[in-house]
Amino acid sequence: MExxxxxxxxxxxxxxxxxxxxxxxxxxxxxxSPCQAQQTSRQQNATPQQALDKRxxxxxxxxxxxxxxxxxWELSGPNGGEWWLSVDDGTYKTGxxxxxxxxxxxxxxxxxxxxxxxxxxxVPWAYLSGRLKIQGSHTLVKELDEIFP
Numbered sequence: 001m002e003x004x005x006x007x008x009x010x011x012x013x014x015x016x017x018x019x020x021x022x023x024x025x026x027x028x029x030x031x032x033s034p035c036q037a038q039q040t041s042r043q044q045n046a047t048p049q050q051a052l053d054k055r056x057x058x059x060x061x062x063x064x065x066x067x068x069x070x071x072x073w074e075l076s077g078p079n080g081g082e083w084w085l086s087v088d089d090g091t092y093k094t095g096x097x098x099x100x101x102x103x104x105x106x107x108x109x110x111x112x113x114x115x116x117x118x119x120x121x122x123v124p125w126a127y128l129s130g131r132l133k134i135q136g137s138h139t140l141v142k143e144l145d146e147i148f149p
Contacts, residue, residue, distance in 0.1 A: 044118045047079045048110050051117035052094065055085075058148045065090045067147065069140045072102035077110035087147060104136035104144070 045051040052073070064087050071085040084099035085092060108116070112131045115121035126132035134141065 045114050048073070048075050048081070048083070048113050048117075049079075051114060052083055052085075054117075055148055056094070059092060060147055060149060061090045063143075063149075064092065064147045067143055069104070069137075069143065070099050070102045071140075071144060072099055072105040073113070074105060074107045075110045075113050076108075079114075080110040087144075092147075102136065103140045104134065107133040107135075 045054065066089060067087045068089060069087045071087075073083040073085075075081060075083075081096060082098050083094065083096055084102065085094045086099065108126065108131060112121055112126055116123055116126055116132070121131075123132065127134065
């Protein structure tokens with residue numbers, strides 16, 4: 001019995017934990033770093049729209065060459081709503097509403113998104129506690145951080 005644990009279950013347990021750590025790292029990269037770039041002024045973001053608007057100043061066109069990806073934010077609450085970002089070979093567009101078949105979807109409350117943008121809520125904690133949900137390509141989540149450092 002002990003031999004089975006060592007041979008079969010332990011590697012599976014390690015792989016499951018490794019996947020969680022990788023996912024958390026991607027979430028932190030995608031959401032924490034772009035938010036750092038948003039803090040160019042001392043004024044804190046008050047609404048999700050302000051947080052997303054400030055993201056534009058951090059755009060790195062050279063890092064976006066060859067990238068074709070769409071991102072969706074679904075935020076609940078009184079200042080919530082849906083926003084999208086589309087990266088297309090060195091350019092990007094943003095807008096309000098829903099985009100068809102996004103590669104990555106982020107879901108949170110409006111208050112939590114603003115708190116993450118202002119760094120009063122840590123992204124890994126938001127993810128682990130279920131306050132932030134991420135669906136889609138983890139590779140594209142990482143690329144988002146490189147495009148908006």
